[in-house]
Amino acid sequence: xxxxxxxxxxxxxxxxxxxxxxxxxxxxxxxxxxxxxxxxxxxxxxxxxxxxxxxxxxxxxxxxxxxxxxxxxxxxxxxxxxxxxxxxxxxxxxxxxxxxxxxxxxxxxxxxxxxxxxxxxxxxxxxxxxxxxxxxxxxxxxxxxxxxxxxxxxxxxxxxxxxxxxxxxxxxxxxxxxx
Numbered sequence: 001x002x003x004x005x006x007x008x009x010x011x012x013x014x015x016x017x018x019x020x021x022x023x024x025x026x027x028x029x030x031x032x033x034x035x036x037x038x039x040x041x042x043x044x045x046x047x048x049x050x051x052x053x054x055x056x057x058x059x060x061x062x063x064x065x066x067x068x069x070x071x072x073x074x075x076x077x078x079x080x081x082x083x084x085x086x087x088x089x090x091x092x093x094x095x096x097x098x099x100x101x102x103x104x105x106x107x108x109x110x111x112x113x114x115x116x117x118x119x120x121x122x123x124x125x126x127x128x129x130x131x132x133x134x135x136x137x138x139x140x141x142x143x144x145x146x147x148x149x150x151x152x153x154x155x156x157x158x159x160x161x162x163x164x165x166x167x168x169x170x171x172x173x174x175x176x177x178x179x
Contacts, residue, residue, distance in 0.1 A: 041078055042067055045117075048085055052118050053147060054096050062121075062142050069126030069139030070116060080113040122147045 046063040050056055070077045087110050093102045103111040120126045124146030130136035149158050 037064075037067065037071070041081075044085065045081060048081065048088075049117055049121060051088065051094075052096060052114055053121050055121075055147065058121065059142075059145060062145055065139075065141045066117070066120040066126060069141055070120060072139055073127055073137050077113075080109060081117075084110050084113045084117075124148075 042060070042064055045067045046058060046060055049063060049066070050058050067077075074080070087106055088102070091102050091105070093099070099114070103114070116126070120141055124142045125138050125140055127138035128136060129138050144158055149156065
C-alpha cells in the first residue's frame with residue numbers, strides 16, 4: 001500500500017529532525033561540565049562542597065563549573081577529592097568548626113584539596129590570580145553567587161551592582177539593615 005505524505009507531515013518531520021539534530025548542541029551550550037566527566041563525580045563534589053561549606057543546597061550548575069576549574073588545574077583532582085572524602089568519613093568530620101584539628105592530623109594534600117574547594121565557592125574562581133597577567137590558571141565559577149558576599153549582603157553592595165538609583169550613595173543610609 002502506498003501512502004502519500006502531505007505538506008503538514010513533511011514539515012512536522014523536518015522540524016523533529018532539525019530539533020533532534022540541534023538538541024545536543026543546544027544542551028551543550030548551557031551545560032557547565034564536559035560530557036567526559038562522570039555525573040557521579042559532580043554529585044560527589046556537590047555533596048562534599050555542601051559538607052565543607054556547611055551550606056545545604058549549593059547550586060549544582062556552579063558545582064559543575066567549580067569542579068571543571070579544579071580539574072583543569074590538576075588532572076589528579078578526582079583522586080584527591082575521593083581521598084578527602086575518605087579522610088573526612090574516617091575522622092567522622094561533620095562540623096567544619098573542627099576542621100583545624102582535622103587538618104593537623106592529615107597530609108598536606110588532603111588539607112589543600114579542602115581549601116581549594118572552599119576557596120572556589122567563596123571566591124567564585126579557581127586557581128591563582130597572577131595580577132594583570134593573561135596567562136594565570138584562574139577559571140571563573142560565579143560572580144554574584146560567590147559565598148563571600150552572603151555574610152554582609154545587608155551592608156555590602158556586590159561590586160558593580162547598584163542597589164538604588166543614580167547617585168544613591170550620596171545620602172548616608174538610615175540603617176545598615178535597610179540600605
